[in-house]
Amino acid sequence: MPLIHFQQLMKFSAINLSLLGLILITSPSFAQTSASNMNNRSLAATSASNMNNRSLAATCANCHGTNGVVVPNSGMPDIGQLSKDEMLTKLMAYKSGAQPGTIMPQLAKGYTDEQLNTIASVLGKK
């Protein structure tokens, strides 16, 4: 299935690049101010929070595919086509009960609003 592979690569690249960007931005001060604990801490915190966000979004992957790239024709809704805002609106509607469904209303209620926002940021179409 070359198509999925390509899509997955594109998604990976987008995420990797964003991580790379964060490191590049913080790196110069990191190099120049040799041992500033503040800078080191923020560098570590940035990378850790990026991974934590990906890890949180990965709780959706069991059903909707790794990085939101669904298995084609698997019968599962393709959330990879939604923008961040569309995804967040949908998740919040499931959480409030405005949007009916089978399993999603029950799952959405288990996340905080902030977590749903993070998930939509990571998985929403860029």
Add this chain to the structure above:
Amino acid sequence: MNRRHFLGQSLASAGLLAGCASSAPINISKAQVVVIGGGYGGATAAKYIRMFSNNTAQVTLIEPNADFISCPMSNLVIGGSRTMAEITSPYENLSKRHGVKLIKDMVESIDQKQKTVKLASGSTIKYDKLVVSPGVNLMMDQIKGLAEANQAGVTIQAWKAGPETVALHQQLAAMRDGGVYAISIPEAPFRCPPGPYERACQVASYFKKNKPKSKVLIFDANADIVSKAGLFRKAWATLYPGMIEYHPKFNVVAVDAKTKTLKFEVQDDVKADVLNILPLMRAGDIAVKSGIANANGRWVQVNFLNFEATAAKDIHVLGDSIQVAPLMPKSGHMANSHAKVAAAAIVAELGGLEVNSAPVLTNTCYSFVDATQVVHVASVHQYNAEEKTFKTVPGSGGLSPEPTTLEGIYAWGWAKNIWADSLA
């Protein structure tokens, strides 16, 4: 310098200098992570450690089976509506797409001091982090005569999908119309809480179509149906009236292979034509042998922030082998969820980053009540820092109101996506 290399060094050097790092990091691109067991837990961990480390950490997966055969959906093969090919996936994508090194072997022993594992083939592999995801071991010696009955080909468990799955279907196919299939269920916890009750549905579905005078007897050591009780009870009554008998608090203590008889702790003996006897379960052998199964010698207690065994540093245990948090089922979906939390924690620890203090797990479990209609149970588990465990979120999760074919479509969608998420 390529991007991967650069990222690996950045993560590592960030860790070396970070004042808040909890443990001394090593160069992540030189880190050796060894994963024991390629089920839902181990395969997912191998893939996600590669992904979260931006393909820098070296990951080796040790698994004896040539292919991944899914336990979820395997009851449909027993009932004859699906084939083994439909529940089998290759391992090769883990190496081709994610650079995981695959070794087809078994781990004989773990040397915690040297940080090595010894393989059945004789070689030794060094690890910085070890992931242990060996599933369950069936405690055959807890039921008198069971090992002998299995050896004689009389009893069968089919609680690990594979050749036994096919063999159990063949036993049903060979049984006379008017025969009796008996399944016995051990005291919880066991792998896949709704599994035995779904299996009863699938066997009944097969009988209804092919051998309508036959019976399904369920002998449950527990006081009631362990999962989706109301939904199963209703499905049995409406779809298979008069065919399925459910007997709670029936604890099998012995089996006689010659007369195909079950003996119980309290009640009278029962004879059956096909005997599907499930004994008590415990963590997979390697966990018990290594001395890390510190909950009654049966399950492994873990730190739920990183799934590290409480009895062993740098050994992370996933899936069915762990001593669970409240309301956490031993399921494939849950093992996949464990793996992602552990993968992020392992990469963080190797890179000297702070481990996530608020991980989240989900569980989704679909059960087929016939060949196409399905019910689900779902839950969301947030880490509770005060109690150092995962707790389900009040008001979240729940059951299907009734079986539907729509959820049958979602169940296959779940299967295809979790197989890809774990293995492709």
